[in-house]
Amino acid sequence: MEIRRVGVVGCGLMGSGIVEVCARGGYQVAVREVNDDLLKKGLSRVEGSMQRGLQRGKLTEADAEAARGRIRGTTNLRDLAQSDLIIEAVVEQMDLKQQVFGELDELCPPQTVFASNTSSLSITEMASVTTRRERFLGMHFFNPVPVMKLVELIRGLQTTEDTMAAGRRFAESLGKTVVVCKDSPGFIVNLLLVPYMLDAVRALELGIATKEDIDTAVVLGLAHPMGPLTLLDYVGIDTTYFIAEAMFQEFKDTRYAAPPLMKQMVLAGLHGRKTGRGFYDYSEKK
Numbered sequence: 001m002e003i004r005r006v007g008v009v010g011c012g013l014m015g016s017g018i019v020e021v022c023a024r025g026g027y028q029v030a031v032r033e034v035n036d037d038l039l040k041k042g043l044s045r046v047e048g049s050m051q052r053g054l055q056r057g058k059l060t061e062a063d064a065e066a067a068r069g070r071i072r073g074t075t076n077l078r079d080l081a082q083s084d085l086i087i088e089a090v091v092e093q094m095d096l097k098q099q100v101f102g103e104l105d106e107l108c109p110p111q112t113v114f115a116s117n118t119s120s121l122s123i124t125e126m127a128s129v130t131t132r133r134e135r136f137l138g139m140h141f142f143n144p145v146p147v148m149k150l151v152e153l154i155r156g157l158q159t160t161e162d163t164m165a166a167g168r169r170f171a172e173s174l175g176k177t178v179v180v181c182k183d184s185p186g187f188i189v190n191l192l193l194v195p196y197m198l199d200a201v202r203a204l205e206l207g208i209a210t211k212e213d214i215d216t217a218v219v220l221g222l223a224h225p226m227g228p229l230t231l232l233d234y235v236g237i238d239t240t241y242f243i244a245e246a247m248f249q250e251f252k253d254t255r256y257a258a259p260p261l262m263k264q265m266v267l268a269g270l271h272g273r274k275t276g277r278g279f280y281d282y283s284e285k286k
Contacts, residue, residue, distance in 0.1 A: 002084065008086070138187070
């Protein structure tokens with residue numbers, strides 16, 4: 001399974017990062033968004049990230065220019081049909097992901113490998129709407145993708161060893177460290193992380209401490225780089241809410257039940273950094 005051309009579905013926070021690392025890794029990348037405005041915004045996010053890399057000396061101008069030349073944006077899913085590998089990075093909703101993969105399955109030749117960047121949903125369930133269940137795997141990157149070194153590779157029930165090996169070679173070619181896990185909700189990282197973040201929201205709801213003191217206690221007491229409420233704002237309160245709901249539906253364990261405050265914030269559009277406000281206010285630079 002030689003991978004030279006990569007398709008990415010979705011150019012949001014995660015998709016744009018995946019586009020960047022693939023292009024910088026030497027791959028031809030076609031990225032699809034649902035409309036021109038979202039595509040333009042996503043490609044601008046890629047450019048902004050590369051500019052920061054230039055400023056920090058992590059990237060040369062020649063390498064940045066070469067990466068730009070490898071990226072092609074589109075609003076037509078058909079333009080991804082000749083990819084060797086397609087990575088889906090759309091919203092954490094199973095019906096939407098299955099719709100995308102069902103359409104791609106009809107467009108792509110049988111040898112194309114499908115991967116989902118899902119952080120919690122079942123790879124086996126996604127693959128069930130395709131005719132290539134053995135060539136389907138999870139490939140969970142972490143935000144910000146150009147910086148974070150980890151990729152979780154998830155083996156679906158019918159994923160072959162060849163597909164897993166191809167996924168590992170690809171991720172490692174991007175400079176990532178690979179961990180492998182079975183198709184279980186939350187995989188490794190979110191299985192451990194989500195209850196911790198939800199407990200922080202519950203502590204805030206109960207008035208145990210202020211958001212600032214909860215975060216400070218974790219940073220200084222546990223030596224974490226950021227507190228759980230800051231992390232929620234960074235990851236996306238809506239994203240974490242969808243992950244938690246999916247895990248609760250699977251496990252029926254109250255540890256994964258999102259607190260009422262979190263649901264209210266999602267409904268109010270307070271999703272964290274990406275909307276300008278979450279647990280903290282990012283509307284003005286402090």
